[in-house]
Amino acid sequence: MSENDNLQDADGKIELNTTETPQNTEASQVAETSTSEEPKASEKTENTPEKETVSEEIKDEQAKVEKEVVSEDTTEEPLEETKDVTETVSESTKKADAHVEEIEESNAEDAEDETNAERHEVESKDYHAMSMEQLVDEFETLLSDKKIQTIKSQVDEIKSEFHSKFGELLDEKKEEFLSEGGNEIDFYFTTPVKKRFNDAYKTYRNNLNAYYKNLESNLKQNLENRLAIIEEIKGLINVEENINTTYKHFKDLQEQWRNAGPIPRDRYNNAWNSYHHHVEVFYDFLHLNRDLRDMDFKHNLDQKTKIIERAEELAKDDNINRAFRELQVLHKLWKEELGPVDREYREDIWERFSNATKTIHDKRQAYYADLDKAHEANLVKKEEIIAKIDEISQDQPKSHQAWQKKIKEIEALRQDFFNAGKVPIKVNDATWTKFKTAVRNFNRNKNAFYKSLKKDQYDNLNKKLELIKIAEDNKDSEDFETTTSLMKKIQADWKNIGHVPRKDSDKIWKQFKKACNHYFDRMHEEKNAASKEEMAAFEEKSALLETVKAIELTGKPEKDIETIKDQINAWKSIGHIPSNKRFIEGKFNKAIDALFGKLDMDKAKLDMIKFENKLETLSKPDDTRLLDNEQNYIRKKISEIKGEINQLENNMQFFSNVDETNPLVRDVIKNIKNHKDNLQTWKDKLRKVKSMY
Known part of the structure; x- marks a missing residue:
């Protein structure tokens, strides 16, 4: 069986994995391959170094692997190469660059939860410029639309801004409460929006606690599973079985690793470094075909070149946050999906x-x-x-x-x-x-200021309450002439008093307005009713005036005087007319005077008849003001006439010859006689006035 046959699966197809680095079967090829894959101490390894130092647990695992490799391998050259691999990983980890560390930290954070990367997609708004109502609206929207683990930074900002704004409002309300004489221990203030915020935050905390409780259990189990996978990969180099079986077992472990789920962020980089290290150690001990290894190298190079090209495009992107997020993904692909070149x-x-x-x-x-x-x-x-x-x-x-x-x-x-x-x-x-x-x-x-103002307002309140009492006491008065002036005065006083406490303002104004309106409504109703009667009286007097103008005297004084008096009595019986129509009174008096002037009788007697007619016009029940004025006028005239008589009599003493043959003396005597006759007439008028009371 050839070396390539060892890689064939049941279908005769060759399985390739991007994390594999196939090796030659000969020991010399193992040494050569190991040398070609190990980074120098000065190089940046594909296992991107992390900021934190390797944990003690991972260090122990690596030390065990190194010890086992040394004790079980009889070839000195591969042992030295394996030692170099371990030292290179450690040295590379120590020499991490700041720009790479930043990426590694972010990816480690995202690795704790496979959905945590979504936090970058949650928009952070200008919460500082929002009102409390807007902040709570935004909070509730985040709770309903986003995953609970992705909104921490937004919630923290909303919480800070809300508490700041509510704290300011609380301080203001507390100062108002104390300024009004309240006791600090009794102060309490809240708003509906505060209750909404408290409810939303309680929901957030409960959901987040439940999430982290479940996540903690999963992370712990996933870490244990991954460490177990590493242990199994470590053990593959000691298994005595068909290389094809061992290789398939290795591929199965790699698949398990990819599906093992998220682990704690502080163990992420250590776990991946350990995993990559033991995968490389496994490849060093595989006796595989060099062609397959080169094919894998080429595939990894192609994929990493594409990643580099995309990273270089992102370096030109002006959207910094978007470029950084995608760069994280590229580093994750480089680290987690692709093997060495x-x-x-x-x-x-x-x-x-x-x-x-x-x-x-x-x-x-x-x-x-x-x-x-x-x-x-x-x-x-x-x-x-x-x-x-x-x-x-x-x-x-x-x-x-x-x-x-x-x-x-x-x-x-x-x-x-x-x-x-x-x-x-x-x-x-x-x-x-x-x-x-x-x-x-x-x-x-x-x-x-408003505290001192409130004292004045309470004084004003008492003043306005007094005006309300006056208004209510007089609202049903029938003496419209007197009461109207009073009502107008208290309305003017009301305007000049000033402000009262806000809680009393509307109440007392309505009470005052009601009393005043009640009075003036009654007055206007009375006037409206009187106006109709007065207009009728005016029409009647207008007709009577025309009648008076048309009277023809008989020439018999006594009879004509009776006729004139009948017209005067008829005029007086008609009643009041509108004030704007009183001009007709003057016309009537002028017409009556014209009739008296046509009478053929003693002037003094006629004058007395006209005066008696005038007195009847001035005389009113329960009102002597017009008669009083007339009496005062008569007394004044009497005094003036007496003064003129005295003056004339004094002037007579200056004449040396008091003889009526003297024209001057004769004129003075005549004037004295006329004044005395006139004086008697005014005295008769005074007696007549007195008789009218």
Whole structure:
């Protein structure tokens, strides 16, 4: 049977695996193959070195393998080559480059959970600029749409931002509570959105705990399975059986390894290094055909070249995060899916892959450096906003309107602060504390003002309650002329009193408005009813006026006087007319005076008749104001006439010859007589007025 026959399966086909490195059957070929596959201490191995040192457990396993290989192999040359392999792996592990370490750390983290790589696909938003309601909405969306293990960083950011915003609100409400005289031990405040957040976070913690509890058990079992597979691969070199059977057993173990599932991240790189090491040791002891080995080398070279080309394309991609995530996948393929290549290409292809990786790493570092600069710029903005808040806090207005303006300014600055973006992590807490302190200082000054304002408001409340009592006491008054002025006055007083506590404002206003409206509605109803009667009276007086104008006197004074008095009485009996129609009263009096003027009788007697008619017009039940005015006027006229008589009589003393033949003396005597006659008429009028009371 030839060497190739040993590789044939039941169907006569040759099985190839990308992790295999077939060897020649002769001992010299084993030595040659081993030499060609082992990386030098200065080379980067396909087993990408990890940041952490190899665990003690893995070191022990490797030491056992080396000891077993030395004790069971009788060929000195392969023993030396195997020793070099182990030393090379260890040396390569120690000399890991930073850009490769970053990839290895990320892949180790993803390896703990095969779905954990999905965390890169979960979008992180600007949670800092969101309101509490928006943060909870986003939290609930993540819980319903994403796997629980992929949203940790987003949840941590949402939690931090929510607690910061709610903490600020809580401080503000607490200060208001204390400023109103509340006891700190009695303070309690919550909101519906806080309850929603608590419920969402409880769900998140419960689901995450359940996930990790299950994952911990699986990771532990998967690690045990993988270590067992390594042990079996180690044992294959001691099995005395047909090489074809051993080879198939080895392939079966490789398949089991691929399907063994995720393991703890801190054991990932060690386990893979140990696995690759023992796979290479197994190949060193296989007596396989060199052609198959070269075919495998060529396949691995082709695949790794494609990986390198894709990595070099990614190095030109401007989307840094996307390029880095795909680079992780390429490194995982390089490490987990592909085996070694021929020594003459090994250093070159690793150098190309490492250079592409470094380019992406450097671009990513530069990206984060720019991000840090942006965060520093955001810090400057936030410091300026805080300074403005401090400046506003130093000015303490004296009016409600001015404070409301300040409150709007602070609210705008708060929004600007939240929209300014993230700041460097190292100063995030300090900046937030400084911002809260500035806002808290403003709120304290504001609360102190409104606390003093509330005392004035309670005084205003008592004043307005007194006005309400006046309004309710007079709302049913029938004395519209007097009460209307009172009602208008208390309405003006209400406007001038000022603010009352908000909780009482609507209540007392409605009470006051109701009493006032009740009164004025009654007054307007009364006026509307009176207006109809007054318009009818006006129409009647208009007709009577035309009748008076058309009267023809008989020439008999007594009869004509009776006629005139009948018209006057008829006019008086008609009643009130609208105030804007009172001009007709003047027209009527003018018409009556014209009739009196046509009478042929003594002027003094006629004047007295007209005066008696006037008195009847002035006389009103329960209202003597018009008569009082008339009496005062008459008394004044009497006093004036007496003064004029005295003056004339005094003037008579200046004449040396008091003789009526003197024209001047005669005129003075005539004037004195006329004044005395006039005086008597006014005295008669005064007696008549007094008789009207």
